[in-house]
Amino acid sequence: MKSVDLVGSAVGNTFRSKTRTILTILAIFVGAFTLTITNGLGTGINRYIDDTVAAMGADDVMTVTKVAENAADDGDGPREYDPDAIAGAQEGPPGTTSVVAPISSADIDELAGIDGVVRAQPVKSVDADYLVHDGGTKYEIGIGGFVAGMQLQLAAGEQPDAAASDFEVVIPDAYLEDLGFADADAAIGEPVTLAVTDAERTQHELEATIVGVSEASLGTSASAVPNDALNDALFDAQSTGLDASELDSYAQATVWFDPASPADEVTALQDRLTDEGYDSTTVAQQLGTFKAVIDGIVLVLNAFAIIALLAASFGIVNTLLMSVQERTREIGLMKAMGMGSGKVFGLFSLEAVFIGFLGSAIGAGLGILAGTGISSALGGALLADLPGLTLIAFDPVSIAVIIAVVMGVAFLAGTIPAIRAARADPVESLRYE
Amino acid sequence: MTTPILSARDVRKSYGRGANKFDALKGVSLDIREGESIAIIGKSGSGKSTLMHVLALLDQPTSGTVELAGHDTRSLTGTALNRTRNKTFGFVFQQFFLTANASVLENVMLPLKIAGVGRSERKRRALAALEQLELADKAKNKAVNLSGGQKQRSVIARALVNTPRVIFADEPTGNLDTATGAVVEDILFDLNREHGITLIIVTHDEELAARCDRRVHIRDGLIVDVVEAATATPATATAEERAA
Numbered sequence: 001m002k003s004v005d006l007v008g009s010a011v012g013n014t015f016r017s018k019t020r021t022i023l024t025i026l027a028i029f030v031g032a033f034t035l036t037i038t039n040g041l042g043t044g045i046n047r048y049i050d051d052t053v054a055a056m057g058a059d060d061v062m063t064v065t066k067v068a069e070n071a072a073d074d075g076d077g078p079r080e081y082d083p084d085a086i087a088g089a090q091e092g093p094p095g096t097t098s099v100v101a102p103i104s105s106a107d108i109d110e111l112a113g114i115d116g117v118v119r120a121q122p123v124k125s126v127d128a129d130y131l132v133h134d135g136g137t138k139y140e141i142g143i144g145g146f147v148a149g150m151q152l153q154l155a156a157g158e159q160p161d162a163a164a165s166d167f168e169v170v171i172p173d174a175y176l177e178d179l180g181f182a183d184a185d186a187a188i189g190e191p192v193t194l195a196v197t198d199a200e201r202t203q204h205e206l207e208a209t210i211v212g213v214s215e216a217s218l219g220t221s222a223s224a225v226p227n228d229a230l231n232d233a234l235f236d237a238q239s240t241g242l243d244a245s246e247l248d249s250y251a252q253a254t255v256w257f258d259p260a261s262p263a264d265e266v267t268a269l270q271d272r273l274t275d276e277g278y279d280s281t282t283v284a285q286q287l288g289t290f291k292a293v294i295d296g297i298v299l300v301l302n303a304f305a306i307i308a309l310l311a312a313s314f315g316i317v318n319t320l321l322m323s324v325q326e327r328t329r330e331i332g333l334m335k336a337m338g339m340g341s342g343k344v345f346g347l348f349s350l351e352a353v354f355i356g357f358l359g360s361a362i363g364a365g366l367g368i369l370a371g372t373g374i375s376s377a378l379g380g381a382l383l384a385d386l387p388g389l390t391l392i393a394f395d396p397v398s399i400a401v402i403i404a405v406v407m408g409v410a411f412l413a414g415t416i417p418a419i420r421a422a423r424a425d426p427v428e429s430l431r432y433e
Numbered sequence: 434m435t436t437p438i439l440s441a442r443d444v445r446k447s448y449g450r451g452a453n454k455f456d457a458l459k460g461v462s463l464d465i466r467e468g469e470s471i472a473i474i475g476k477s478g479s480g481k482s483t484l485m486h487v488l489a490l491l492d493q494p495t496s497g498t499v500e501l502a503g504h505d506t507r508s509l510t511g512t513a514l515n516r517t518r519n520k521t522f523g524f525v526f527q528q529f530f531l532t533a534n535a536s537v538l539e540n541v542m543l544p545l546k547i548a549g550v551g552r553s554e555r556k557r558r559a560l561a562a563l564e565q566l567e568l569a570d571k572a573k574n575k576a577v578n579l580s581g582g583q584k585q586r587s588v589i590a591r592a593l594v595n596t597p598r599v600i601f602a603d604e605p606t607g608n609l610d611t612a613t614g615a616v617v618e619d620i621l622f623d624l625n626r627e628h629g630i631t632l633i634i635v636t637h638d639e640e641l642a643a644r645c646d647r648r649v650h651i652r653d654g655l656i657v658d659v660v661e662a663a664t665a666t667p668a669t670a671t672a673e674e675r676a677a
């Protein structure tokens with residue numbers, strides 16, 4: 001028998017007993033549908049986290065702080081006063097130090113010399129007083145750092161240009177209305193003024209052009225993001241009047257590593273930094289635990305879907321065993337007519353695979369429709385504060401994998417009846433009184 | 434003398450073992466000439482079907498050999514055996530064994546489908562076979578909707594669609610009324626005479642057996658009598674006709 005005819009016959013046989021087949025397909029449908037939705041949930045949330053990671057920083061940088069000398073004996077009674085220590089600007093998980101030592105230019109050079117470090121630069125953190133547009137009301141605002149390679153989630157405009165010498169700023173969309181802009185597009189190209197106060201209590205105002213409007217997202221606060229030129233200018237203005245030693249003191253530094261380096265090399269670099277007395281955090285680490293929790297939840301949900309599929313696969317075994325029983329005579333006849341056992345096996349296992357395909361394709365198809373519907377319904381209501389989050393997202397590869405896995409399960413379930421059919425003895429099947 | 438198309442040499446077949454052992458065939462030797470019609474006749478349970486299954490290579494004898502055109506069939510296995518079954522033999526059963534919900538055409542095409550014949554070719558040949566049995570107008574009907582005689586004619590069309598050398602008919606008229614049975618018998622003997630197809634009929638019907646060239650009487654797994662019909666056409670003549 002030709003392969004085409006084998007497939008054709010298998011497909012044709014699937015619908016010989018319609019009710020039974022449809023019920024089996026329904027059982028598989030439930031499993032595949034659930035798997036599609038849970039999987040889509042994982043894809044959607046993780047994709048959102050990935051986007052957020054990009055918005056929080058480039059993937060080839062880590063934030064480095066210097067461990068204060070008195071930080072180690074954290075839990076053993078009161079900490080000794082250290083006039084140079086800087087209260088940690090960065091929140092860390094429990095157990096890590098929150099008091100850091102200042103980083104000087106000499107430390108930056110030391111950092112740059114560590115094996116694996118491409119470049120090191122101090123983080124010039126700026127504390128702005130207010131943001132104002134066109135002589136309107138002044139609003140308080142935080143200043144976020146921008147590193148080349150970072151991808152802010154923008155509602156309009158573009159990323160700040162790290163290389164530009166003009167002052168550029170990206171403002172959060174929460175400020176649009178209060179600053180007097182009709183929408184995000186209207187703000188692009190408009191001037192805004194940022195003010196900082198220096199050590200001598202003098203306020204400096206700097207004017208910048210809005211190049212983009214950012215959307216609030218997980219992990220990023222509503223802060224204005226300047227380009228390097230503006231950040232440096234703000235920092236210099238803020239540092240006016242400080243003596244040289246105070247000037248040369250930063251809370252954090254940014255360290256660049258080879259973006260192509262694998263995870264274990266990054267870990268090795270972090271170990272070397274620890275040996276030198278520095279704490280380091282990559283952007284991925286900041287969200288890593290969160291992602292692990294999501295993955296865990298999705299795994300549990302997927303497990304439920306797989307249990308449903310297993311139950312459905314017993315349905316396949318049952319359906320096909322019944323067909324083999326009913327078609328004993330036909331199988332015997334086909335064998336008497338010279339159909340090989342391998343082909344008989346193929347006929348029944350293809351039938352199982354086809355049932356699996358129908359159930360999973362319909363399940364995945366409706367799963368995608370339902371998931372998309374749920375996402376857009378929730379996106380407008382419950383999750384409106386998290387723009388950019390598609391709760392249930394689908395990627396073609398994982399949908400294809402789901403369908404393939406279900407077809408594989410169906411094949412395995414089909415082997416039991418298919419083997420029984422393949423072993424049928426034509427003489428026994430054709431005997432009558 | 435030409436080589437017989439099928440020859441059984443001291444064929445024995447036992448079922449079960451130990452105390453339950455039952456000898457269905459107890460040493461049967463029989464030569465079947467190409468182009469002849471032969472009846473295997475005996476009471477129910479005498480071993481007729483068992484002998485037919487062994488001759489049709491559907492079942493292996495417990496001991497003894499079956500030769501097909503002079504070749505020991507024990508050497509036939511796997512694909513070669515399946516090809517031989519498909520190309521050499523056609524079957525007509527008392528209980529038809531048609532797939533009820535498939536069309537008559539689908540049923541008749543089955544052996545060709547198994548043989549791997551292409552779609553249009555097998556349709557052409559199946560329609561030709563149905564034409565021969567005056568069933569072409571029923572090609573699209575479901576097998577379940579046919580009368581008994583039409584069913585048996587479909588089965589004959591299916592048996593001959595792959596131009597076999599031997600047709601085995603196990604009680605071919607057992608499920609038909611006398612008139613319809615007679616029509617089916619005529620068709621089978623026509624095929625034997627005009628196309629030289631060897632016909633092996635298993636029956637307990639003496640009248641049907643009497644129409645065959647030879648009658649082999651079997652009782653309790655042994656051949657007890659072989660009767661040549663007086664008017665039998667010599668097998669050699671049939672072979673010459675075919676060669677012409």
Ligand SMILES: Nc1ncnc2c1ncn2[C@@H]1O[C@H](COP(=O)(O)OP(=O)(O)O)[C@@H](O)[C@H]1O
Nearest residue numbers: 448449455457476477478479480481482483484
């Ligand atoms: N699979 C089997 N196991 C045991 N006995 C069998 C089996 N098949 C056939 N027989 C026995 O072998 C004998 C011959 O059977 P069969 O060839 O079908 O007889 P017939 O076709 O002449 O009626 C019967 O007695 C039957 O009961």
Ligand SMILES: [Mg+2]
Nearest residue numbers: 432433481482
């Ligand atoms: Mg019988």
